[in-house]
Amino acid sequence: MDSIRSTAKLHIHTESDNLIMFGSAYESPGCVLRGVLRFTLTQPLKVKSIGVRFTGKSLLTWSEVVGNGQEQLCHEEEHTVVDHHFDCLARQSKLHTLSMGDHCYDFEFVLQGNLPETTHVTNFYQVEYKLKALVERPAFIPNQSVRQVVHVSRQLYSPHSPEFMEPVYLVKRYQDDLESIISIPTKIYAYGDLIALSIVISALHPHLQMDSLTCNLKEYIILSNATTTTTAENARAHGRHLFSTKVKRFSTTTTTNNDHLTAWAKQFDVVLPSTRTEMHCDMDNDRVRVRHKFKFILDFHDSRSGQVMQMRMAVPINICALPLTGSQQLQLPAYEPPTHNLPSSNDENRCQRNNNNIGHLPSRNLGLPTYLESLHPAPDHLPSYEEHPPPLVY
Template identity: 45%
Template sequence: MDKLRSHAKVKIHVENENLIMYGASTESAGCVLRGVMNLQLQETTKIKSIKLELAGKMTVSWTEGVGNGHDRMFREEKSVLEHKWTFLPKQQKMHILSAGSYTYEFEMVLPGDIPESTYVANFYTVQYQLKATIERSRFLPNISNRKVVHVSRQLLPFTPEFLEPVSVANQWANKLDYEITLPSKIYTHGDQIPITIRITPLVDSLRVRHLSCTLKEYMVCRAGAQGFLNTRSRAHGRVLFSARDDKFGITNTNNGGNFVEWTKLQTIQLPSSPQELQCDIQNDAIRIKHKVKFVLSLINADGHISELRAALPIIICAVNNTGLPAYGETWRTLPYNPTSMLALLYQQTGNSPASTSMINANYSLPSYNSIFDSEEEEEQQQQSHPSSAVLPPPTYDEISPWIVSN
């Protein structure tokens, strides 16, 4: 008899949690989501159905004044992608599954025109999520689990100028020369940005109060895009990094007619999480870009305070490379790889092959089924309930002829 609280566990394992679409939305071939869903039953259990759902949702929220100093929060949500896998369909009688491990494969080609995963708190969000549901009888709670999949876009190709150092140099009010240099314009999550700052004062009377460096992320949600924001476009910004040096240029002496040069190497550590740092995005719904900004606060001879401001744009990408993806990356992303799938089946689930049951859902993969001998196939077909026979993993010698021939 089923208990109110089941000890069953369901887990979702994907081949890659961070999927990348290469090219613009009008030219991208998309990407492939594949993985396995594993159900662990410690006792015989009655189950109504087993399914897996992929849902992509876009959410935009903003505030508007309604008069008398009051604001009203608006929120709109739209579905951008839906797909469902039914591994065990509903029927008149409940399915009875014996204790053991049940594994279900899933695969889907995501179209290349879907929006990228984005998370801007209380402003704009696009999220793709897998949800596994083990439906039980009417009066018993379902067994479920969720997994978020991040989808990025790599715009190609980058011209060679993106690989060259980026710098801004000029003279300010005939009082100083300045130069700010970055080694490249393209960066990705977890990178370090070394920035070289050189200031050459041209007069002795100039003093520095402080030098600040800031990395900012700018977002504009476009009006009327994707059915959202029937009024005006909404802008949002946030500071990702900020540093201030109050000792920069503390000395300024003229030694034998040669003016000193103030130099500084400022390093910016980029966040590793896609939630903390968004990639540059430009689509029908939103535009995201990044700038490194500098402010040099100066004290003139008469005590007047001036500020020298400069900004350098940078590009945050999912992958820090240029040109087309490498052959190895393309081969691993698009075709079916039986070796990696078997690793998901037996290694990520934490089960030994002798205790794992294999069920193919909605389709039959010849790369897996055809490598078993006739005795095992006959034993599998004799099963009358949804659970299949206990199948040992194929050896390398059994897999390699199929890979070569196909």
């Protein structure tokens, strides 16, 4: 007789728990989530059914200012964006009797390209995707389940676009007092990348003195209200600092002309967050827009007149979903699937498969096969950061 608390072990193995869709929501062909559900038994067991379900939900929280700076929750909407179910063992008139050992069931879900990306903006907007496997037991015996979070991201930019691969230089002058040059190796980066940033500040007259330099890397998020269509009036802005520092000491040099004027130099090694909970990649969909920008504040004064001055600068960068190689080319997923997340060949030989419902896993990658990108290339024209975002319509 089956025990009330079974010692059976239930595991979900996916080829990848980070799915990447290429192109915008209007042009992406989508992606495929594949995996194996393993049910390990130490003794024979009777079950009603075994199934795997993939769901995605979005939650929008909207509040308004009611006075004295206080905000009141006025709208909260939960929406199911995807709900797929796969029967490993379907219900029937009689119970299924499973023998001792490993029972493996392949599953596959085809995801449409217009799905929103996984997003976490505290107290504003969340999109989450989950896999849930359920073993339904006979009456009065607890069911057994296991869950796994799946991250869905989107690669908006073409990996071969030269505008992202070339070095970035920003030159700005403050009247006839000061000139600064900011440089970074490229415009596009990925999670965990190191950004080698340098800034050179040149005095344009001998009485200028530097006080401090503030460098911030910020993530900007613009959210739309589901009940409105006008971005300017109803959008909500949210941001967070990914990197912040303030320096008052600089390496100085003296130019050989212009009356021996002074120049200051500073270098920063900015390490981007490596987890998706700490930073979003760039997004642009009907509900949320995410961009990233370096912001600099230079404080300086004229030692002769005592006048205090300040100059501000901004350098936008792009954060993509895929990692970059040393040559700054996007490394697309390999065609052959990784094996460290899936059962080994010896384990698969021991698995008893239900061939009436499912087949063997095809040998290709889960993220998005490289040939799909050639069929649906990313657009050549990409809007600059300074362009106003289009109206967000849900």
